[in-house]
Amino acid sequence: MDKITSIKVDDIKTKIDKQDIYIYNGFMAISKYIKSIDEDIKRLKKWDIEEVFIKDSDANADGYQTPEDFEKFARECIVYKNIYMGILEKVKTSLGDFRYNNIVNISNLKSIIDSILDLINKNMNAAIALLNIENLSRDDYYYIRSLNVSMISLMLGKVMKFPEDKLQKLGLGAILYDIGLIRIQDKVLNKHEQFTPEEYIEIKKHTVFGYKIIKTNFRLEEEIAVIPLEHHEHYNGKGYPRGISGNQIHLYPKIVAVAHSLEKILKPIRISKDSKRTPTYAKIVNGVKTVENKTLSDAVREIIKGANIKFDPIIAKLVVGTFSVYPVGTVVVLNDNRKGLVFATNISYPIRPIIKIVSDENDNFIEDGEVINLIETNKLLISGVDKDSNILEEVKSRLLDKKENNDGN
Incomplete structure (x- = not known):
């Protein structure tokens, strides 16, 4: 087994000579073949990465090297977008049936998870590019977010080498992670201004509502139901509804919390929930809060910054390996x-x-x-x-x- 040593980013130039430098196990930050590393060191600091690792290993590429490879990628993006839109229609039907008619169809949901996994297994890069699809209906945001959170969660699950049964459970819980929102009044849920303290208390109940719905209506097991319950818990214990921390939080909701945050940064529905929780992508222009355009690269950076605070540090670092510092489509x-x-x-x-x-x-x-x-x-x-x-x-x-x-x- 390779010996792994941690080094502070500030010490790279003085303590490391002709060695590959890693952000996390297997994910290289600076190659030993790069002669000038000053810019890469600046970039690590910009990304709030304070510690790196060294071991004996060589970098490898994904095998895409030619214009023909690029054209193949672009063509697959076209095909995959059509497949994605078909899956989205199935998500709208399945979740809409429960939302409006209280109809539960687990087999349809499992079929959706199979379709997402098939997409990821065929070409992860093209699947990642789907997260940047624009011009989708704002009315479909609930369904788009449910689909994308499930897709991101499954990508992370694949990187973590989950077996098929665990991927199915993770995917099901992820696509239903916000199902509790259907129990929140529309006038509160659809509000675009700041929530009042009372409204924010009401919104936070969706985690418990989601848990009860999955247990009672969908009759799924505890480890799936815990996903909507705990996806707003923070690694440092300052989340809700129970304020649990670290390993008290189940692994699945830890993954879904990261997926939810990535998707939320990419496609923010409202500018802010309350004055104390203005998102990092909001800025003040002439006294008015506006939403700044964010890329998947920005979203990955926000996850890294939230490691040990909101997110499990291991899962946060795996995001870099899954989506890269500069994700596909950037x-x-x-x-x-x-x-x-x-x-x-x-x-x-x-x-x-x-x-x-x-x-x-x-x-x-x-x-x-x-x-x-x-x-x-x-x-x-x-x-x-x-x-x-x-x-x-x-x-x-x-x-x-x-x-x-x-x-x-």
């Missing part, structure tokens, strides 16, 4: 001002993904840009993330146009 800005679309990650080196150049230094779209594995170059670094870009949709649109033209010839 548009990154390079130090030469070109932009690249992340379409694959280096599993053991999340700071340096594999990208397809999609715009030049003057922000002109490039359809046939080169594919660059950033682990193989010292000259190119990621200097930022373009939060407002919708380049992946542009790429998919052009591929569809190309297919239609070819079919017409």
